[in-house]
Amino acid sequence: MINAIADKQPAPLPDDGKILRAKLLHESPWRWCERHMLGAAYSLRGKRVTELADIFRRPRRVRLPTQQDIGRHGAGFSGFLRDSQPETILAAARRGFFPRAHVGPQKWWSPAERAVMHIGEVHIPKPLRRTLRTSDVTISFDTAFEAVLSGCAERRPGRPHLTWITPGCARIYLDLHDRGHAHSVEVRDGAGALIGGLFGVSVGPVFSALSMFHTRNDASKIGIVSLYHHLESWGYAAVDHETLSAWVAQLGARLVPRADYARLLQGTPSAHDAPGLWQAELALKETADWVPGQA
Secondary structure (H helix, E strand, O other): OEEOOHHHOOOOOOHHHHHHHHHHOOOOHHHHHHHHHHHHHHHOOOOHHHHHHHHHHOOOEEOOOOHHHOOOOOOOEEEEEOOOOHHHHHHHHOOOOEEEOOOOOOEEEOOOEEEEEEHHHOOOOHHHHHHHHHOOOEEEEOOOHHHHHHHHHOOOOOOOOOOOOOHHHHHHHHHHHHOOOEEEEEEEOOOOOEEEEEEEEEEOOEEEEEEEEEOOOOHHHHHHHHHHHHHHHOOOOEEEEEOOOHHHHHHOOEEEEHHHHHHHHOOOOOHHHOOOEEOOOOOHHHHHOOOOOOO
């Protein structure tokens, strides 16, 4: 179900949402310094050094990137953002580009390969199906976008904290959510506490899953599998995970070349690609019995 946003105006935020939004859009001097030091080290690791060659070779600002703007290296640097308005971000996404930056200005990227889950190819392992049947958690959509975005940006235990969800990036996706194009999936425990979630952007027949987090085992897996089930019922063809993690590969995702991903984006858009807030329609017990590809 879609709740249309009249005139694409955001609904008033509750107090906790306002606090989280302010936190996402503000960065302390110490956090700024930490991010830039870690970001510089990150950019000098392994194959990422070669990406710097593209950045220094093509340091121009691009409003809407094209195939001709894509650099020669695998990450697909395609220029610096000149316009971060929601309409521009969506138009670029329909061409296979997304904005990203750990440090410095936001940059356009179009990787040579994308990790794509074709909805009809989802494989749910038996242990996960058992978890879906017995778990006390509940799934919701678009009820706590700020909290999910904040959870994805939070520090992970035991590792240096470097996130691409900077204040500039957060503003992009908050604006998209306010206009009904970016969506969150919330995973809550039996007491209603948020224990995991993910967010992303609807791009025609594809949902681009951008980041996820969890504070309890299996929360992310439950959230993404429930999302897959809903997306199939809503007529989506695939989910773009960008990079291929081990457990997403276990669920059936695979790498596809840039050209194949571009063709996938040209498919028939889902009706849920229209601006609006999403609502959960399928219980986890239904997802436990779901047979992908037989909708």
